[in-house]
Amino acid sequence: MYTWIKDAVIITMDPEQPILNSGHLLIADQEIIYVGSDAPTPQQQEHCQRVIDGRKRLVLPGLINAHTHIGMAPFRNFASDLPLDVWLFEKLFPMEDKLTAEDIHWASQLSIAEMLRTGTTTFADMYMFSGTTADVVADTGIRADLSRGLQCFDDDFDLATDRRIQEAVALLDNYHGAADGRITVRLAPHAVYTCRPRYLQEVAALAKERGVGIHIHLSETAKENADCQAAFGKSPTEHLADLGVLRQPTLAAHGVHLADSDRQLLREFGTAVVHNPGSNLKLGSGVAHVPALLASDVTVALGTDGVASNNNMDMLQEVYLAAVLSKGVFQDSVGVTAHQALEMATVAGAKALGFPDLGQLRAGMKADLVMVDLDQPHYYPLQDPVAALVYAGQGSDVALTMVDGRVLYENGDYTTLDIDRIQWEIERLTEDLFQRR
Amino acid sequence: MYTWIKDAVIITMDPEQPILNSGHLLIADQEIIYVGSDAPTPQQQEHCQRVIDGRKRLVLPGLINAHTHIGMAPFRNFASDLPLDVWLFEKLFPMEDKLTAEDIHWASQLSIAEMLRTGTTTFADMYMFSGTTADVVADTGIRADLSRGLQCFDDDFDLATDRRIQEAVALLDNYHGAADGRITVRLAPHAVYTCRPRYLQEVAALAKERGVGIHIHLSETAKENADCQAAFGKSPTEHLADLGVLRQPTLAAHGVHLADSDRQLLREFGTAVVHNPGSNLKLGSGVAHVPALLASDVTVALGTDGVASNNNMDMLQEVYLAAVLSKGVFQDSVGVTAHQALEMATVAGAKALGFPDLGQLRAGMKADLVMVDLDQPHYYPLQDPVAALVYAGQGSDVALTMVDGRVLYENGDYTTLDIDRIQWEIERLTEDLFQRR
Numbered sequence: 001m002y003t004w005i006k007d008a009v010i011i012t013m014d015p016e017q018p019i020l021n022s023g024h025l026l027i028a029d030q031e032i033i034y035v036g037s038d039a040p041t042p043q044q045q046e047h048c049q050r051v052i053d054g055r056k057r058l059v060l061p062g063l064i065n066a067h068t069h070i071g072m073a074p075f076r077n078f079a080s081d082l083p084l085d086v087w088l089f090e091k092l093f094p095m096e097d098k099l100t101a102e103d104i105h106w107a108s109q110l111s112i113a114e115m116l117r118t119g120t121t122t123f124a125d126m127y128m129f130s131g132t133t134a135d136v137v138a139d140t141g142i143r144a145d146l147s148r149g150l151q152c153f154d155d156d157f158d159l160a161t162d163r164r165i166q167e168a169v170a171l172l173d174n175y176h177g178a179a180d181g182r183i184t185v186r187l188a189p190h191a192v193y194t195c196r197p198r199y200l201q202e203v204a205a206l207a208k209e210r211g212v213g214i215h216i217h218l219s220e221t222a223k224e225n226a227d228c229q230a231a232f233g234k235s236p237t238e239h240l241a242d243l244g245v246l247r248q249p250t251l252a253a254h255g256v257h258l259a260d261s262d263r264q265l266l267r268e269f270g271t272a273v274v275h276n277p278g279s280n281l282k283l284g285s286g287v288a289h290v291p292a293l294l295a296s297d298v299t300v301a302l303g304t305d306g307v308a309s310n311n312n313m314d315m316l317q318e319v320y321l322a323a324v325l326s327k328g329v330f331q332d333s334v335g336v337t338a339h340q341a342l343e344m345a346t347v348a349g350a351k352a353l354g355f356p357d358l359g360q361l362r363a364g365m366k367a368d369l370v371m372v373d374l375d376q377p378h379y380y381p382l383q384d385p386v387a388a389l390v391y392a393g394q395g396s397d398v399a400l401t402m403v404d405g406r407v408l409y410e411n412g413d414y415t416t417l418d419i420d421r422i423q424w425e426i427e428r429l430t431e432d433l434f435q436r437r
Numbered sequence: 438m439y440t441w442i443k444d445a446v447i448i449t450m451d452p453e454q455p456i457l458n459s460g461h462l463l464i465a466d467q468e469i470i471y472v473g474s475d476a477p478t479p480q481q482q483e484h485c486q487r488v489i490d491g492r493k494r495l496v497l498p499g500l501i502n503a504h505t506h507i508g509m510a511p512f513r514n515f516a517s518d519l520p521l522d523v524w525l526f527e528k529l530f531p532m533e534d535k536l537t538a539e540d541i542h543w544a545s546q547l548s549i550a551e552m553l554r555t556g557t558t559t560f561a562d563m564y565m566f567s568g569t570t571a572d573v574v575a576d577t578g579i580r581a582d583l584s585r586g587l588q589c590f591d592d593d594f595d596l597a598t599d600r601r602i603q604e605a606v607a608l609l610d611n612y613h614g615a616a617d618g619r620i621t622v623r624l625a626p627h628a629v630y631t632c633r634p635r636y637l638q639e640v641a642a643l644a645k646e647r648g649v650g651i652h653i654h655l656s657e658t659a660k661e662n663a664d665c666q667a668a669f670g671k672s673p674t675e676h677l678a679d680l681g682v683l684r685q686p687t688l689a690a691h692g693v694h695l696a697d698s699d700r701q702l703l704r705e706f707g708t709a710v711v712h713n714p715g716s717n718l719k720l721g722s723g724v725a726h727v728p729a730l731l732a733s734d735v736t737v738a739l740g741t742d743g744v745a746s747n748n749n750m751d752m753l754q755e756v757y758l759a760a761v762l763s764k765g766v767f768q769d770s771v772g773v774t775a776h777q778a779l780e781m782a783t784v785a786g787a788k789a790l791g792f793p794d795l796g797q798l799r800a801g802m803k804a805d806l807v808m809v810d811l812d813q814p815h816y817y818p819l820q821d822p823v824a825a826l827v828y829a830g831q832g833s834d835v836a837l838t839m840v841d842g843r844v845l846y847e848n849g850d851y852t853t854l855d856i857d858r859i860q861w862e863i864e865r866l867t868e869d870l871f872q873r874r
Contacts, residue, residue: 076829077820080821117813284765286765287766310829312828314831327718328719334520335518375860377856378513378749388748392747392748423814426818430818
């Protein structure tokens with residue numbers, strides 16, 4: 001049985017046929033089997049379980065949020081406009097210590113609801129109680145690359161008995177490849193300033209042994225760079241390269257403060273940088289030089305970071321920021337083009353996360369896709385669908401989100417989530433969280 | 438007869454009671470007569486023609502878009518990601534020459550639809566066929582400050598016979614104070630680089646004679662500054678101050694490239710700067726130093742600019758950008774606070790446009806207001822309504838827009854606009870426009 005999307009504007013991100021102004025898309029189970037200008041054959045049409053009217057709709061590949069912390073949902077709109085140190089050490093960290101698995105259960109549900117509602121079909125997460133998040137991912141039908149955040153401030157550690165490592169290994173054992181392959185797992189040493197060098201080395205060795213990738217924060221702030229230089233006489237990128245971390249497939253979040261030599265290293269190691277423009281702006285971290293990264297042939301994906309520093313999970317807002325920020329800040333109206341920005345959230349995200357069958361709409365790819373409602377004043381005249389989506393669009397324009405061939409969100413309704421209950425639980429637990437000792 | 442908004446979260450922008458977590462708002466005709474924690478009296482309740490349930494809704498003052506060109510709607514998504522000179526001289530200007538009054542009629546309707554749908558209740562416009570726009574403003578019920586864009590490249594002019602001046606004077610005569618005071622008019626010499634010095638002087642004198650304000654572009658690009666310095670040995674601000682232009686109440690759009698001495702002049706003359714962060718980014722103009730402007734006590738309002746360089750009219754996106762850009766670009770996580778950014782779109786906008794009874798929700802003010810739907814995942818937990826709206830919100834969250842006591846937009850429906858017809862006409866005329874000689 002097929003699902004047929006009929007007569008839609010389609011942004012495929014496939015260089016063979018980038019845009020279809022009135023295209024057809026045919027899905028069998030979890031897979032796209034046709035994208036093009038021709039309607040399905042009469043025989044195929046007979047076997048369609050659902051025909052989706054694509055008129056005044058735009059179809060694009062599901063968006064890939066390549067760096068976030070979805071368990072942070074209770075900290076949305078908490079303690080804004082403060083100096084970074086005050087926010088982090090006095091406000092956020094003490095609250096994070098109080099989180100329970102139940103909090104993460106509801107936070108994960110809320111964040112997944114928000115992602116589905118705004119067109120994200122895959123996310124890469126680094127946080128705590130990741131097994132709880134994995135269960136929610138399995139149940140809700142979204143796709144995710146998960147990792148337990150790791151840190152170690154003390155040289156006197158034993159990886160075999162480290163609590164966080166044990167959690168990370170359990171996550172690997174229980175969930176890597178789980179839920180029909182919708183879940184993958186990697187190891188996530190938090191950053192050079194929260195992990196001792198030998199710890200980074202041993203985590204990298206463990207990742208190699210297990211054949212999994214790394215997820216880490218890299219050169220987010222000028223201070224991180226200065227401290228690393230003072231302690232080790234190297235940039236964070238050089239430090240990670242020397243410790244063997246970058247030899248594993250690595251998601252390096254932020255990359256705000258990178259030198260030419262760092263970009264060369266990242267290219268050589270095939271490290272993917274995850275640009276988080278919204279978070280980098282809000283926290284005063286700076287603006288990553290995306291044009292230089294792209295010119296150096298580094299894979300640049302896109303992420304929202306956690307909602308404590310964003311404060312939403314709308315990937316189309318990040319796509320917009322990726323396209324306009326470099327133009328404005330480096331005073332070049334070409335900068336990152338609309339197409340390049342959308343590539344970061346689709347093709348590059350898939351490459352960064354190691355999903356070869358995501359990021360484009362063409363036969364043989366997974367049926368992860370989004371439909372945007374073009375029947376709104378800000379989409380008239382449409383003229384250029386990519387420019388329209390990137391410069392005028394927003395996440396709330398999403399009318400339908402499909403993951404693995406299954407519609408998970410459509411016109412306000414969720415297939416697998418009880419949004420009223422989730423919102424109620426989040427309100428309750430946030431209130432409770434702020435009263436906990 | 439009254440309209441009663443009941444049990445809403447209210448951001449008043451009134452320092453006396455900034456936030457009400459469950460507040461009431463009472464409207465009589467065009468005016469707000471009560472904002473506070475108490476429900477109306479039983480007698481008042483009897484005389485309510487409408488009670489609006491405010492639960493899970495946020496009420497705020499109507500947003501003020503202080504710089505735009507709404508007639509540019511047909512150029513949305515046209516010719517993106519080009520060098521500025523190519524875009525402007527090869528693409529945009531030749532197309533603008535083809536515009537007719539009928540085009541502006543439909544473009545104005547589309548833009549007003551988009552503004553009402555995203556919470557804008559007042560806008561300041563500078564363009565052509567402004568009388569046509571004024572008629573649409575009168576008919577649709579929105580509020581506007583209108584001006585005919587003026588330019589003069591030749592010293593050999595006579596103001597009395599200049600075509601654009603005649604149109605501007607006709608606009609003044611016919612529309613200043615029209616539509617129950619919903620329309621005001623000012624004179625709009627385009628910029629220092631499109632108006633000869635004597636022309637600027639004479640336009641300023643005319644504005645003084647007629648007792649109206651000025652709307653002008655100021656220091657939008659580094660090139661504008663360099664050219665002005667080369668031609669006149671002054672910054673654009675100094676040039677306008679010396680020519681007497683700033684002696685009139687002035688809306689100065691952009692202000693991206695201002696020196697300390699310019700900011701002092703703007704403060705002394707009481708000139709309002711209109712920040713257009715989205716347009717300044719997209720066109721590669723740079724990032725205005727808003728913290729320095731605010732520290733210099735300059736009034737800073739907010740605008741979208743035209744959709745050719747934005748590409749939408751969502752003021753909440755501009756509020757977001759105003760709050761996060763200065764943090765990120767100047768690497769200061771305090772920067773422009775959420776409250777300051779919202780002030781720019783409300784209180785400062787009202788001050789800049791010279792509407793003393795707009796920008797706050799309190800008794801005696803005009804009933805221009807917006808209701809936002811908080812019953813969505815990205816508003817949970819709410820915690821801080823201003824941070825939530827500014828950092829997590831977007832224009833599509835607007836559920837109701839009221840101007841002068843009249844609901845003009847509510848849950849997808851417009852009171853005064855036929856959106857299907859408008860969208861159809863815009864598609865038709867844009868196609869036609871690109872084929873015109």
